[in-house]
Amino acid sequence: MSTSTATTTLPIAKAITAGLRDAMTADDKVLLMGEDIGPLGGVFRVTDGLHAEFGSQRVVDTPLAEAGIVGTAVGLAVRGYRPVVEIQFDGFVFPAFNQITTQVAKMHNRTSGRVNMPLVIRIPHGGGIGAVEHHSESPETYFAHTAGLRILAPATSHDAYWMTRQAIESEDPVIMLEPKRRYWVKGDVDMDHRPELSPWQAAVVRPGTDATVLAWGPSMPLVLESAEAAAAEGIDLEVIDARSLAPVDYPTIADSVRRTGRLLIVHEASVLGGLGGEIAARISEQCFYHLEAPVLRVGGYHLPYPPARMEHAFLPDLDRVLDGVDRLLEH
């Protein structure tokens, strides 16, 4: 049963559900694995209804062991399945880190291209939900640093639906970083027409001339809001949604920076060693003669993610983004 109709309005979480359902309907090799994803529908209800619809051979409530979940998904993939694994929260992916970095990422290369790893690891990520420790992490850099992995970070319902489908269709392993604090933000989804934009491309979501602001996933509403606030002060920002974090779409970003001459990167992860640093270095190399200011970053501090009542000071917010924009324009 397909849920597709021309254009529907769905929260991000439900767009992912629809993407999973349609992928499972299209290909019976697709199966879901994870903790509490069966009758409960996952702690975020992303797999809600799928167990009833597809049964426990295809929607598997696993034992509570992340290394086991990802490790057995590798075996299933070798056997021709397309497992979609749910990690309950970002902070709980680390028991599976060995499997992800030494096995999932390297199997294709190890077998000289004979074995593909078409598996998807879905991770609700990011902070701002007032949670206890380990529920607000931004682990993208660990994975972006590991060759063999692809990373998608949808920020809208439409992307959430299509990236789910495209991640499952990919012959490479894909980590889907789902913006958990935006799960219930609604947006339009057109499930009938495949997007022209590849999932591996960035999108200019707001054209502008004075500076480029790059972000992804949960930070997108923030940077768009910042651009509106800046516009009120006469500053015209171009906003780019990176969408894919591995690979990063450098041509789109560089093209924008050559026009604006300035780049600000916003992410929740620590600035130190964050993905923004790699992007800043590449853009500095590629756009050196167009840059009118150093590439700046706004992000988390070099600290463990703080307790909930302090997280507002750790996370980038409107003022910190605008402060970054001011510093960028001072040059």
Place this chain on the structure above:
Amino acid sequence: MSIFRSTIPDVATEEPMVQLLGPDGTRTPHEQLDAVLEEADLATPERLRGYYRDMVMIRAADLEATSLQRQGQLGLWASALGQEAAQIGAGHASREQDYLVPTYREHGVAWARGIEPWRLLEMFRGVSHGGWDPNELRTHPYMIVLGSQAPHAVGYAMGLQRDGVVGTGDAETDTAVLALFGDGASSEGEVSESFTFAASFQAPVVFYTQNNQWAISVPTSVQSRVPLAQRSRGWGIPSVRVDGNDVLAVLGAVRSALDSARAGKGPVFVESLTYRMAAHTTSDDASRYRPAAEEQEWAERDPILRLRRHLEQLGEIDEAFVARCDEEAHDLAMQLHHHIHGMEDPDPVHMFDHPYAEPHPIVDAEREEYLAYVAQFEDEEEGGR
């Protein structure tokens, strides 16, 4: 014959459960455990009343925490309702010098270790990641990444071996570690690795699982095809299953296991059969995955009621005592209520306080940057913006 068994029966589902108090409070004599309880005077009427009071207190604190969460004062609460005997019993089984390694739902254990409930609530409110001094209270911080604390427990026990405080025969000296984890967490690789290390090095550690039947929505049957107690036997770690709603069985079995570990006889595993009476946390809706009839069935095995019935049978409890406990519990709940409502949010600059033990230039620089950034707004405010 010891309650700690090393062999797996042919029919693996046949695992006896040690019980000293029946659901109606009737006491069954037990050679090994009665001796252990008597030796340390752990089952005198006065002690029994003490456990009763402890359980009533911690339940009241737990219920208050749930309502504080509903009032927006806590981000989350993980209730331990129904597990009071499994926790108060295990907590009191330890000696002061023992080191306890809990997960995040160990409120009764914490109470027995003298940790004030508001320190637990601090974490769930989101003002700290861990509210007490582990060395002072000999209790590890609450741990959230499932299973990750089990190897810490074994390592601490290996330290005890090197310190020569195991098997000396002196009750005040000999020390052991109590490692706690849930039935769900028992599937994590780190728990298996902990069994391996503990067995290989014969570390003085007791593994203690409260099998409360559910890991969020997943029943224990998904974690293990055999009674959990039997798991460790393949590692050569003797084990027992006890009735976790029976405070005396828990107390006796865990005390006996700790005694054995302290004496240098290596690790022991105790599975404590109980029930998570509330939802997984305040964010969970248990009606989505378990029948109300099951909850009802377990309500009849309520651990507090059971001990009270036993005390009544002994003629060692009266209305006045029960009323006094209820009153004290009410006072505790009120104290918690006011304490939490009055708790100020910490200045976020404190997030820079402890990432490292030694000075770190990047952290120092970011702290200055943060302070300068915040000061900018204060100046603006003073400037009358």
